[in-house]
Amino acid sequence: MMAAIQAAEGGGRITVFEHNPIVGRKLLVTGSSRCNLTNDAVDATAYYCEDQAWMESFLGTFGVEEFRRALDRLGIPTQKTEDGWYYPRSESAQAVVEILGEELAKRGIELRVATHVISFAKKDKGFEIESTALGSHRNEIFDLLVIGAGGKAYPELGSRGELFGALENLGHHVQALLPALGAIFADLGAFKELKGQRFDVLASIWHDQERLGQTTGNIIINQGGFNGPGVMNLSHLVALRPDANLTLRLNFIAPFWSDLADILTGQVAHPRSLRAGLLRYFTPKAADFFIRQAGLNPEFKLNALSEEQIRLLLEVTAEAKFHVSGAGSFRNSQVSVGGVPVGEVDPLSMESRLVPGLYLVGETLDVAGPCGGFNLHFAFGSGYLAGTHLAGLQKQKSKERT
Ligand SMILES: Cc1cc2nc3c(=O)[nH]c(=O)nc-3n(C[C@H](O)[C@H](O)[C@H](O)COP(=O)(O)OP(=O)(O)OC[C@H]3O[C@@H](n4cnc5c(N)ncnc54)[C@H](O)[C@@H]3O)c2cc1C
Numbered sequence: 580m581m582a583a584i585q586a587a588e589g590g591g592r593i594t595v596f597e598h599n600p601i602v603g604r605k606l607l608v609t610g611s612s613r614c615n616l617t618n619d620a621v622d623a624t625a626y627y628c629e630d631q632a633w634m635e636s637f638l639g640t641f642g643v644e645e646f647r648r649a650l651d652r653l654g655i656p657t658q659k660t661e662d663g664w665y666y667p668r669s670e671s672a673q674a675v676v677e678i679l680g681e682e683l684a685k686r687g688i689e690l691r692v693a694t695h696v697i698s699f700a701k702k703d704k705g706f707e708i709e710s711t712a713l714g715s716h717r718n719e720i721f722d723l724l725v726i727g728a729g730g731k732a733y734p735e736l737g738s739r740g741e742l743f744g745a746l747e748n749l750g751h752h753v754q755a756l757l758p759a760l761g762a763i764f765a766d767l768g769a770f771k772e773l774k775g776q777r778f779d780v781l782a783s784i785w786h787d788q789e790r791l792g793q794t795t796g797n798i799i800i801n802q803g804g805f806n807g808p809g810v811m812n813l814s815h816l817v818a819l820r821p822d823a824n825l826t827l828r829l830n831f832i833a834p835f836w837s838d839l840a841d842i843l844t845g846q847v848a849h850p851r852s853l854r855a856g857l858l859r860y861f862t863p864k865a866a867d868f869f870i871r872q873a874g875l876n877p878e879f880k881l882n883a884l885s886e887e888q889i890r891l892l893l894e895v896t897a898e899a900k901f902h903v904s905g906a907g908s909f910r911n912s913q914v915s916v917g918g919v920p921v922g923e924v925d926p927l928s929m930e931s932r933l934v935p936g937l938y939l940v941g942e943t944l945d946v947a948g949p950c951g952g953f954n955l956h957f958a959f960g961s962g963y964l965a966g967t968h969l970a971g972l973q974k975q976k977s978k979e980r981t
Contacts (some may be wrong), residue, residue: 585966
């Protein structure tokens, strides 16, 4: 949508193909329907992308401010949370989709919804698109082609990786696709009791003694493991190693460790019980669970625990270990890792370096970010740059004609 809107500035004829009955179906569910668009922490190092220099080039052209300005121009002002996550001022993904839809219409862009693109191929005079809608087949030629068909995550919402084959036929490589930003399944043991509870944690994934990755964030304990940003950012590490013996370590007290440490060491007076101390940070259910697991008495004075008692408390609250049994599948993961290597497109225009006139944007490329707006930043940004480049070409063409 962003590519089409930008490209329309050049005045050419533009057609958008979408096999869902509406455009922006996935966008509607982003950020719990609030649409988390970008993040102050957007930076090349935050992305899972094999070519950091490429990513730096892209973000150097389309950073957070460029994105916010582009959204402003479309009538989508943004606001940010205390931790730097940007949302539309309306806090409504539906509002964003409606504004983009209106913009497509206003710019005379032809929208072909409920139209499945079967394939595409390069011809002498452009690209042949083979599509089907309501049982009727069409083959049409277009001068230029932007592929923004997503990856393979959440196929129910439209992206099923069906067009990667056509890209391979044109000479592009496709890195194997894996689900990312999904749940981590693990043997919960006694933690089953805390099903439904949420925590802010420091989470890490270990393969024997090697730490594969670490992140902080909110998690929820569910039936077979964990979900939420605090583990989702690590799920691709699990998906990459289906047969490895992996451990998930959770530190439940990391976010307020300095506060708790001051109390435990007596630097801050807290003459109340261990239970009251833990209720500073946890629900009664979680506090009672941790005390029971540590084998301590809830009435112990928090600032008078022995070294051994502190060790027992930290073992369950700061060093909880879980044997990992798997990661969420494409069906319920937010993005996929893999796709066309970024080195095969120009970072400033998204034009293919192998097939002139072909542009690849969004999750079709091998770029994935953590939770927090990083993926929409890339999807919108790459669409914006492709569209801007196309508008430039069109303007040049019109000038040459006159
Ligand atoms: C539940 C959920 C929540 C998320 N929340 C956030 C968030 O808050 N912030 C964030 O940054 N990211 C979030 N993401 C990730 C983000 O939505 C994606 O990274 C982003 O939408 C990718 O954009 P895209 O345009 O590349 O692909 P998509 O959004 O997948 O769009 C591709 C479109 O192409 C269409 N299509 C595919 N193949 C064909 C075909 N053959 N013919 C016709 N049409 C086709 C699809 O129907 C789809 O509409 C979330 C994802 C999910 C699933």
